[in-house]
Amino acid sequence: DAGVIQSPRHEVTEMGQEVTLRCKPISGHNSLFWYRQTMMRGLELLIYFNNNVPIDDSGMPEDRFSAKMPNASFSTLKIQPSEPRDSAVYFCASSFRHYGYTFGSGTRLTVV
């Protein structure tokens, strides 16, 4: 298996633009997680899906952030409009229950 695949690896965008981050989980995994990592706040869980259904979105910072999982092999995290404080590394992870919890390589987002 190729692991969890995220795209793009790097994204630079201007403030106010829409940003879409993509994730392909490991086949057979039924849980998918979006994290944000910054120096100040560490790894923060933004949202968690189980069997394509959002279970816990309490970590989503505000209404500018939204996430979807239309099927078992694809998820998106969208920021609209983006702001400089959204600059961070965004990770996607997938697991089967607690097992095989695997992270992607992340998307480094810079909003200027």
Place this chain on the structure above:
Amino acid sequence: GQQLNQSPQSMFIQEGEDVSMNCTSSSIFNTWLWYKQDPGEGPVLLIALYKAGELTSNGRLTAQFGITRKDSFLNISASIPSDVGIYFCALSSNRDDKIIFGKGTRLHILP
């Protein structure tokens, strides 16, 4: 909410030294996990601990699940340059599939 405290925040050591870091939680959990994050990559699982008192090794790494089920430590023996990175402790939730991460210990190795 759940409190997971990891220390130290960062460490500067000489190559060849042993390293120790630990985590404590405010509640009892069933699984402790230790991850390492290399620069520019996502965290990768090093060791998983499932029973109180369990001591598990993975090469030069040793981790233990505390008897009280509220703490864990990770030791690295004879550190080498590729040990540089951020080490995270993590707990698997008792209620769902989420994993809760500590703030991380950033390990620096001086030549």
